[in-house]
Amino acid sequence: MDYKFLLDIAIILASTKILGLFTKKVNMPQVVGALLAGVILGPACVGVLTETDMIQNMAELGVIVLMFCAGMETDIEELKRSGKASFVIALLGVIVPLVVGGGVAYLFINNGYIDTSDVTSSVFLQSVFIGVILTATSVSITVETLKELGKLKTKSGNAILGAAIIDDILGIIALTIVTSLADTSVNIAVVLFKIVLFFVFCGVVGVIVYYAFKKWCEISGKGMHRHAIIAFVICLVMAFCAEHFFGVADITGAFFAGLIISMTQKDQFIASKFDVLSYLLLSPIFFASIGLKVELPKMGPAIIAFAAVITIVALLTKIIGCGLGAKVCGYKNYQALRIGVGMISRGEVALIVASKGAAVGLMSNNIMGPIIIVVVITTIITPILLKPVFNKEIIPIEGEVSLADNYKKIDEYRTGEKQDN
Template sequence: MTEIIQDLTLLLLVSLPINLLFHKIQWPSIMGYLVAGVLIGPHALGLISDPESVEHLAEIGVILLMFLIGLEFSLSHILKNVGRIFTAGILQLGSTIGFVALFSSVLGYSMRTGMVLGILVGLSSTAIILKMVTDRAEIDTDHGRVVIGVLLFQDICVLPFMLMVPLLGGETPLSIGDLTWALLKSGLAVGGVFFASRLLVPKILHGVARFGNKEHLTLFVILLILGTAWVGHFLGLTMAMGAFIAGMILSESDYQHQISLDILPVKDYFSSIFFISVGMLLNIGVFWQHAGMYLGAAAALILLKGFLGTVAVLLSRYSAGVAMMTGLYLAQAGEFSLILASLSAQTGGLTSDQYQDFLIVALLSMLATPPLIQWANPLLKRLVKKSQRIQTAPSDSEMDKLTKHVIIAGYGMIGQHLSRVLQEIRIGFLVVERDGEKIKKAMQHQAPVLYGDASHRDTLQRAGIEKARVLVVSKPDPNYMEQVVRLARMLNPDIYIMARTRSDVHVELLTAAGANLVIPEEFETSIEIFTRVLREFRIPNNIIEQQVELVRMEGYSMFRGLSLNAESLNKFSTYLTASLTDSVPLGEGDWATGKTIGDLDLRKQTGARLIAVVRLGEVHANPDSSFNLKVEDLLVLFGRHAMLDKAVARVRKGAPVEEPQQDEK
C-alpha cells in the first residue's frame, strides 16, 4: 500500500508542473501526461516502483471516461444513423487490415503476421480520442458523432480479434465459423447488456432519487458503472464498453447533469493516470538506436490510417469536411492494439523484435495525436473544398432579393426558435447548415436553408454576408465559432454578430474575433432563475426588468474586462420597501370572483388599496364597496411589497390575516 501511495505522489509531482507548462503554451493536456509518463517510466528515470498497480488505476480512468462519454452521447442519434456509422467502421477497419496484410506480404512477412499487424494498426485509441473530443466540445459535431460511432464499432470488434490473434499465431487452420460466432457473440452481448439495463436502471434510479439523498444517488451510479463494466467483461466485452453502455442508458434521464458533475472530478484524476501509464511503455533506449526508422514508420501509419479513414467516411455518404476530420482523429494505434500485440507475442503471432518495434511505433502515433489534432484542424478546414454544392439553397433570384437579412449559422434549438419567430414577423433570414439531418428539419419547417460550412468564405458570400444586417452563430464548437465570427467581420465590418457559447470562458475569445454580443448559456440561465424567483415573490415586472438589465450590464461588462458601479445592484432593497403598484387578473377559481369589493375588505385585511378595476378595456377608478368582481377583471393594487403579497393571497384564496394592517401615513 505504501508503494502505491508513493507512486501516485510521484505521478502528480512530475505530471503537474509538465501539465502546467503545456497549458501555458496552449498544448493539449494529454500531451503533458504522455510526456510525464515517458520521463518517469522504467525506460527513463525509473521512478515508479510498481507499474502494474498504476495500470490498474489507469483502467479505472478509462472506465470512467467511457461512462461520461456515453452520458453525453446522443443515443437517439446513434440509433438513427447506426447504418451509416457502422458502414464507416467496417470500411475503415476492413480496408486497414487488408492493406497492411497485403503490404506485409510484399515485404516478406507471412499472411498470418500481416493479418495480425493489420488488426493492430486498424484499431484507434478510444481513450485519447474521446478525451480530445470532450475537451474540444466536439461531441455534438458531425465528425465527433462519426468518430465516436467508429470507435464504438472497433470496441465491439475487440472480442473477435482477441479470439483471432491466438489462432493467427498458431499452426491450426482458421475457422470462419468460430470467427463469425465470436462477432455474433460480441453483438449479442452489447445488445443484451443494453436492453436489460434499459428496462431496469431507469426504474431503480428513480426509486433511489426519490427515497434517498444525493449520496445514495452517487453510490448507485458508481455501482452501475462498475457493475456494467464487470458484466460486459464477463460476457467477453471490454470493461470500457460496459461503462459506455451504462452512460448511454443514463444519457436521457433527468439526472444526467447531476451525475456528470459528481463523476467528473474522479474521472479526470484516474484518466490522467491512464495517459501517464501509456507514456511509461515507451523504451527510449531502443527508440534512439533507430529513431529515423521509427519516426518514419509512425508517420506512415498516421498517413495510411488518415487516408483510409477519410475514404471510408466519404463512402458512407458524409461530407468531405466530416470525412477528413474523422480520418485525422482515427489516425493512430490504440490501447487495445497494445494489449493485442502483447497477446500475439505470447502466442507466436509476433516475434519479440516485431512486438518491440510495433510498440514504439504505436506509442509514437499516440503521442503525436494530440498536437496533430490541435495544429492540423485549421489546415484541414482550409483544405476542404471551399466551393460546396448548394443542395437546398434558395434560387438565385431569391438570394438576390435578400438584403438586411439575418444569417443563422446552425439549425439547432436556438436556430429553430429564432427562424420560427422571424418567419412569423416576416423578417428575411437564411439558415446556413452542414448537417444533413438538420437540413431536412429546416426544409420541413419551410425555412430557407443553404447547405455549406459557415467558416468558409464562399459559403458566407453565397449567403449574402455583405448585405446582411445580423449574423447569429450557435454551434457547440468554440473554435469553429471563432472562425465564423472572424471571417464574417472581415467580409462585412458593419454586420451585427451575436454568438452563443456554453460557458463564459469563451466570451473574450469570440469578442476579440469580432462578435458584438456573446451570450453564455450559464449566465443567461442564472438570470432566468432569479427572474422566476422574483416573480414568485410578486415583484412587479418593471422592477424585475430593471434588475435584469443591471445584472446583464454588470455581467457582460465583467466578461469584457470592464466594471460597472456595484452600488447599482444595491438599490433593490429600496424598491422592496417603497410603495408599488401591481395588477392581478381574476380567474374562475379565484376566491374573489363573484364577490364585491366590500367582501374583499383589502384595506383592512392587508393594508393594500384597490385603486382601479379594468374590465373589457374600461377603467373603473376607485370603485365603491358594492362593485361586483367578475372573471377576467384586472385589479390594480397599491401598497408596499408585503401588503401586496397579502392582498394577492386574499384575492386568490381568501386567506385571512391575523393582524390587520394599519394605514401608513
Template sequence: MLGAILTANSLELNLGLSINSLLNELSPHLLAADSASGGEEKATIAALVGTAGIIFIFSVILGEICTRLKLPTVLGDLVAGMLLGGSVLGLIVFSSEGVEVNTTLLRGLEVITGASSGIVEQAYRFQMKDFLDESANIGLLTLLFTTGLESNLKELIRVGTQAATVAITGVFVPFVLGTFVLIKLFGIATIPALFAGAALTATSIGITAKVLQDIGNLKSDEGQIILGAAILDDILGIVVLAVVLSLVQTGEIEISNIIYLLTSATLFVLGAVFLNNIFGSMFVKAVKKINNPAALMLLAIVFLNACSLLATAIGLEAILGAFAAGLVLGETEFQEKLQGLFEPFIFVYTTIFFVTIGAKVDLSVLNPTVAANHKGLIIAACLIVIAILGKIVAGFAVFTNKPINKLAIGTGMIPRGEVGLVFAGLGATTGALSNSLDAAIIIMVIVTTLIAPIMLRFVFPSSTTSDNSEEYAENSETDCVPVSKFN
C-alpha cells in the same frame, strides 16, 4: 468504492475487486508491521506517495503547456509518462530487468526512510508498479464508462445513415488495410497485426468536437455527421477491441469464434441502446426510492458491475459492459450528476492511466541511428499514412444530394487521441504488441492528434469560422455531443 476493473492478467474489469486489490497491496505494508521491517514499510509508502506526486506535478505542467498551445491535454499526460519512464528520467520503471531506476531518487528515498538500497529499489520496482497498474486499470474502466455517458444517442439517431456510412467505412478501411500491410509487408504475426489494425479504427470524439467548436462548425451538417460518426466509431472500435482481446486470450483464430464474438458484442451494445429506456427507468426509480445521498453513486457502480459481469459471462470483455452501462445511464435524468460524481476518478485515475502508457513506451526503439530500429520506424510511418487516408476515404463515403464538404468530414475523423492510447495500453499489458509496434501505435496517435486540428482549419471555409464561432460555442453544450474533459 468503484465496482469493476480490468485486471492486468485476465482483463476482467471489476472496480470493486480493484479497490480491494489496491488495499491488499498496501495493507501488508501499512498494517502488518510485525511481518516487515519499519524501513520496508516506510520505503513502500514513500515510493507510492512520491510516485503519485511526481506524476501529478508533471501532468499539470505539461498539461498547461498543451493548453497554451491549444493541444489536447491528454498529450501532456502521454509526454509526461515518456519523460518519467525508463527511457528518459527513470522515475517510473515497469521493467524488472535492463532498466535502471533513477539513482538520485533512490538515494533520496534511502535518506528519508532509513531503509537499505535493496529494500528501497524493491519497493519502487514492485509495490509501486502494482499500485500504478491497478490505478491505471481503474482509470481505463472509468474512461470507458464516462465515454458511454457522453455518447448522445438522440443526436446519433438524428444524423442517421450518413454518420453510419462514414463510421463503418472509417472502421473497416483502416482496420483491414492496416492489418493487411502489417502481415504482408512486415511479416508481423496475425494477432499483433489485428491488434494494431484495431488501434487505427476509433476516432477521438473530444478532440474533434473541441476543434469544431473553436472554428464555428460544430452545428454545421458536416460537424453533426462527424460527431455522429465519431460516436459510432467509439462503439464499433470498442466492439473490435473486445473481439481482438478475446482472440489474444485464446491465442487462436477460429472463424466460428470470431463470428460468435462479433455477433454477441454487437447484440450486447445494440441491446444497451434499444433497451436503455427500460433499464434507465428502473435505475431512476430505484435511486428515487432510496433515501440515501450516496444511492446514485452506489447504484451506478452496481449497474456498471452487473453489465461488466454480464459481458464477461457471455465471453466478452468487461470493458464492453462498462461502456454499455454508460450508454444506458447517459440517457437518464441523472446523466450530468453522474458525470460530476465520476469526475474525481476521471481526473485522478485516467491521468495515471495515460502517464503509465507513456512510461511503458521504450523510446529507444525509435532511435533512427540504430539499424535494428529502422523497421519499427517504417511501420510507424505506414500506420500514420493508413490512419489518415483511411478516415479521409470514409468522408467520401457520404451519399447525399446536398452540397457537403466530404474532405472536411474525413479530416474530422482523423484524430485518435485517448481511444488509440487505450488500444496501445492494452496491447502492451497483454503482451500482444512488441515494443516497436506499441511505440509505433503511440507515435501514430500523437501525429494524428497533432495534425487533425491544423488540417480542419484549412478544409473548412474561413468565412464560416469567423462568423459563427461564438454562436456555436454558446449553444454547443445543449445541442451537441459533450466535449471530453481530456481534450
C-alpha cells in the same frame, strides 16, 4: 506494507499537471503533457516510475470512468442518426490498415529484413496479424481531447464515438479469426455469439435501469449522492460483464452504461460528480500509465526502417480509411478529416492485441519495438492534430445577410450551438 505508491501518485499528479499546463501554453491539449509525463518519468527516459500493479489497476479504472463519462455526454439521437455511417467508417477504418499494414509487414518479413525465426507461424499469418494490430483504435485519448475542446457532442465527435465502438467489435472478430488459425482452441462461432449476447445484455440492462431510476427519482430527493454511487456500481458491473462474460472490452461496457445513465433524470448531476473524480485522480494516472509502458528495446537498422514505415502507414491508413468512409456517408471534407484524425490513436489497445498475438506465436519479439513506437507516436500525435482540425471554423452562410446576422452565425459556431461544427 509499502507506502511508496503514495509518492508515485503524488509524482504522477504533479508531473501530469505541470506538463499539461506547459503543453497548453504552446497551444496543445493538456492530455499531451500527461502522456509525455509518463514517457519522461518511465523506463524510456529517467526511470523514476515503473508501472506497478496498483498503477495499472487505477489506470484501468481511470479509462473506465473516462468512457463512462463519454457515454453520459453523448447525444443519443445524433448517435442513432450516425449509426449506419459509423459502421461504414469503422469497416473501412479496419480494412485499409489491415490490408496495407499486412502488405508492408509481408514485404519486410518475406524478404528477410526482419528475423522472425522465434515464431512458428507462416509469414502470411504473421503479416496479417500485424495488420490486425493496426486496426485497433484507442478512443480514450480522442475523448479526453474533444472534452477539453468542448467538441465531444458535435456531429463529428458522435461519429468518432460510434465508429470506435464498432471498430472494437470488428477488431475482436479479426483478432479471433487470425488467432484461431494459430490456436485451434479458439472458436469463432462462440466469440460471435458472445458479442451478439452482449448487445442483448445492454438492451435488457438499459430498460431495467431506465425505469428503475425513473421510479427511484420520483420517491427520492434531488441531487442525492446515492444516485452517483449506484450509477458507478452500474458502470463497474457492466464493464466487468463485458470483459468477463462476453469477451468485449471493459470500456465498451462502461460506455454503454454511460449511455443508459444519460437517459435518466439525474444524468447532469451524476456527470458532474464523475468529472471531478476523473480530473482529480483517475485520468492523470491513466494517461501517465500509457507512457510508463514505453520501453524501447535495442533495434537494428532494418527494424528502425520498419518502425518508421509502419508508423507512417498507421497514421495514413486510419485517416484515409475512416475519412473515406465518412465521405461515402455524406460527411463534408472537414468532417471526414476530423473523423479520420480522431481514429488514429492505437494506445494501450494495440499493446494488448500484440501481447495476445505473441502468446500464441503470431508475432516475433523483434517486432515489439516497432509496435511500441507506433503506439507512442499515434497516441501523442492524435491530440496534437485534433485541436487544429476541430478549431478551424466552418461557417456556411447562404445568401446575402446583414453584418449583424453574419456575426451572430459566427458566435453560434464559436459557442458550439451549431452541432455540425
